[in-house]
Amino acid sequence: MSSKICTAAEAAALVKDGAFLVCAGNMNNCLAEEICAAIEQRFLDEGHPSDMTIMSGSGIGDMGPVGGVFRGFEHFAHDGMIRRVIVGHNGSNHTIMQMQQDLKVESYNFPQGVIEHMFKARARGMDVELTKVGLGTFVDPRQEGGKTNSVTTKDLVEVVNVMGQEYLAYKTPKIDVALIRGTTADEEGNLTCEDEAVLTNIQAIAMAAKASGGIVLCQVKNVVKKGALPAKEVIIPGVFIDKLIVCTDLEKNHRMTMGEYYNPAYTGKYKYPVSAAAALPLGVKKTIARRAAQELKFHVPVNTGLGYPEGIASVANEEGIADELVLTVETGAFGGVPAARTSFGATTNALAFVDSPTIFDLYDGGFLYATFVGLAECDPAGSVNVSRFMDKSGRERRPGAGGFINLTQGAKNVIFCGTMTAGGYKAEIRDGKLVILQEGAEKKFLNSINQVTFSGPHAMEIGQNVLYITDRCVFRLTKEGLVLTEVAPGIDIETQILPFMEFRPIIADDVKEMDPKLFMEGLIGLREDIESRDR
Structure with a gap:
């Protein structure tokens, strides 16, 4: 031989x-x-x-x-x-x-x-x-x-x-x-x-x-x-x-991830302690992640993506509920804490591994309870673009969809997470309220988006539950379009939300204030929130 x-x-x-x-x-x-x-x-x-x-x-x-x-x-x-x-x-x-x-x-x-x-x-x-x-x-x-x-x-x-x-x-x-x-x-x-x-x-x-x-x-x-x-x-x-x-x-050519040469916690052989000391500081990323985390469910598969959804795993860990979640990653891990950014795709303390085609069988088959994904552009019908962008000179950039389309078409619940504007946006949480220091130069809620990566009308046709969680408010998708249902403490709808949208959403008759504890230091009782919602 x-x-x-x-x-x-x-x-x-x-x-x-x-x-x-x-x-x-x-x-x-x-x-x-x-x-x-x-x-x-x-x-x-x-x-x-x-x-x-x-x-x-x-x-x-x-x-x-x-x-x-x-x-x-x-x-x-x-x-x-x-x-x-x-x-x-x-x-x-x-x-x-x-x-x-x-x-x-x-x-x-x-x-x-x-x-x-x-x-x-x-x-x-x-x-x-x-x-x-x-x-x-x-x-x-x-x-x-x-x-x-x-x-x-x-x-x-x-x-x-x-x-x-x-x-x-x-x-x-x-x-x-x-x-x-x-x-x-x-x-x-x-x-x-x-x-x-x-x-x-x-x-x-x-x-x-x-x-x-x-x-x-x-x-x-x-x-x-x-x-x-x-x-x-x-x-x-x-x-x-x-x-x-x-x-x-x-070390150069057989790295475990882009960010790390080797991390035993990613192999499944060992379980490493994950410290809550790595908790996010109180700010917009944390308040968005906290509100999104209130949509979690225990002991069922969910998926969290890059960007603002990355904070959900951190919040869950800080609140002591990470072991009761089944977070999944497109590369095939179940459970544990998904790695972020330069080690994206790896998972610390995973419970099980399958290959990518198998995890996408799960996603496409409708077994995913919820997916939490980023928000780049959204139109009045609730369709979202995360795959094609134009710069100020008119030159395009097409990073593509990745697993986004599978996830958002297969999950029962689709939760978009992101700020309402981009390009220089600055804000802080002060005395339990959102304070916008500098508005972003680019609006995300547009009359027309550059590309349809997620179709709002298709989501309504197949009966999905769709939320858009932003820094200052929450929208829910209906067959009539986006409905504003919650607003952050300290935010005025007429002056701090509507002027930064190219279209006017439906305003719910009973707009609620986003849970004030999302904007406070300390633990928020996330376990109780999830359990009370599922009763």
Whole structure:
């Protein structure tokens, strides 16, 4: 039997011009960084591989270049190296996003969970992934079809009718090369992931590549003797892996997350104490997180996203209820405390791990009680944009949707969190009241938004409960539009809310004051709030 072990340079030599290349991972989590760097070096030295199509479920990179260092897909951001990009999120691939904006590559943005399921579909030999996820949003071909610039013309998604119901059919790729990562492999390629923060989509990608007749290149820390690994710890059987690349620079190229080289609390092996000393200071982020946390429910799956929703886990921990929540992350963790920012995707003290396609089965299947997501732009119908923005010069930026569409179309309760204005907004909490020191230059509640990432009318059609929690008030979505239901202490509706909206919402007959304790120091009795609401 020939050895599967090779160097990163030898692995890079197997990637042909025009290849369809798929990379596993989430930012730096489970990213085959050493192989990506070797492929780039080969292109710089030889001009090959060129004209590739690259695809990932989430963002592969580290929002760089950071300190001049490129990671993940950013290694492929060279003219002529890539022709087409299909991703769930561009936010961690700034150089790729720049190529997209400069019309140097064809570019598609599909929901992260749809891409994960496209890999599973291809592994089953299916030419399409059939789903309702994306209906009514910018990936619906009746809007933009997920195309993100004018040089992108080929249709990869279409509307189909099955038994009287509308679905979106996404064309699944035939994969030439899959890049995956694990911790330890035996000589035959049987792979374990004991030191990885997440599993992401490595299994689905490996199986999809083999079903396509492609090759699987796997980066690992260690190689051990055949049969040395406990069979039930093997995540991918060796028959799905063609080459093993043992990482030569672990600290640089096999980091657990973008922010941390290694954190044992992310592995699930150990449970670390999480101190309430890390509580948020009293301010707008905390008051929004507290109000959002009042919508939690014990012992059922919920999801919290980036930005203002990040504060919810901190508030829950401070209030002593974190152990009774089942927070989930798109990368597959259940329970524990989701990591933020540069370690997003990892989880401290998780109770269980599944892979990304499986967690999106849960999201798409309607099992998620609530999702808490950011708020960038909102229109009178309650539709929200978080995926496409225009600067003052008219130049656009498209970070994309990530898992946002799956989450907001699958959850029973959708809670948007954010300030009413952006761009220089400053405020503080003083004597139990919100005091706005400087209003933001940019309004978020607009007559027309740049892109529909969440469709308010679709949410009403399928019976979701939708809230918009801001620094100064709370709106609820109805079939008639946004209804203002709560206002913060110290805020006047006529002078401090309505002038900063391009449209006038419906004002409830019984507008309530937001709970005053949200704006006070000390604990707020969150457990009692949740239990009393659920009685």
